[in-house]
Amino acid sequence: MWRTITSSGRTVVKVLPELLSVMEDWPLHGMSTSDGDETDVFALAATRVIWEILQMFRFAESLIEYSPRLLVALLCQVVISTEQMPEEVDTFWRGCREQHNLPTEPNRFAVLITKALLCHLECEEVVVSMERKRGWDTLLSTDTHHYAVGLLAREMRRVSSPLCSRITLHLLELLSREEPHLEVLAVAFLVEVLDELDMSDWGDSILQSLARHLRSGCPERRRLALRGLLVLSQDPVMVRRGTWLKPCWNPGAGERSRLGLAGLREL
Structure with missing residues (x-):
């Protein structure tokens, strides 16, 4: 049939x-x-x-x-x-x-x-x-599947940038819906292409997703979140917003709650 x-x-x-x-x-x-x-x-x-x-x-x-x-x-x-x-x-x-x-x-x-x-x-x-x-x-x-997804993103970005961009846009739409079973996969792909995205359109939704991963009990999720935050900390659109990092980093542990962009770059 x-x-x-x-x-x-x-x-x-x-x-x-x-x-x-x-x-x-x-x-x-x-x-x-x-x-x-x-x-x-x-x-x-x-x-x-x-x-x-x-x-x-x-x-x-x-x-x-x-x-x-x-x-x-x-x-x-x-x-x-x-x-x-x-x-x-x-x-x-x-x-x-x-x-x-x-x-x-x-x-x-x-x-x-x-x-x-x-x-x-x-x-x-x-x-x-x-x-x-x-x-x-x-x-x-x-x-290790998140490593593989990141590798796939890098290879697709190198070989077929248009297709990679279309996949990225679809993943951003999924992140905006907060689909839990897709979020790790989406972030693993996105951290490899963040420097090509227009943060004026997608910065807030990406930041919210990274914030959730940063508070996760999973070390690999936190690692992905930190990689993404490092990229965002160098984006002029995000830097101009000034206090964009505050809702992301609030572990409730003394000086760490006051970590700023300079400290994040040192990580």
Whole structure:
């Protein structure tokens, strides 16, 4: 059925937004079918359809409009499926794997699709560079996926600045919605491209997100936040606001609560 649907470029354009909505809704929002089926397998099933679409090479241009959303959704699925794998998803994937000779784990399948999408978007150099630097393997670990996302941002910025900019804008929109399951991924990408952003438009939303990470109990989140703050501290728009750092740094510990820009740069 899906091969038939994806054989038409016009149909693909209509189907893609629905597939993306399903991928983006998991696991934050609940959905169910009319017969009461639960949703844990829906995102993976939608990803399986994306794979079918990517096999239709002559309609690759249909993906360009949605490529930033799709790349972010795939990265998010890699991260989430690495951290948690419900039993029903594992059962569903076992059936897919045996029937279609797919990778053993859903997160590896999402990485495979990410590579294929980048190749369709003429970013083969990004795929090769990530492979050479073991970025894809790093993405598959809960302890290191934020490093891999940062590496991907740097490689995309170097190879395809327009696509990187579109992904950045989509991530900024997501940050404004405060989607918890996407925030670490978004910040890891954004700290690599902050120096190219117009802070008059996005400075406040980025600052609020960095502030949340700075107060986190996770050392890596705080490290990402500090990296971002260091970049913001050198941006003329943010510096002109004068007191922009005060709501960010308030650990309630004596002199640290009065840390200013000079002290932040020393970190």
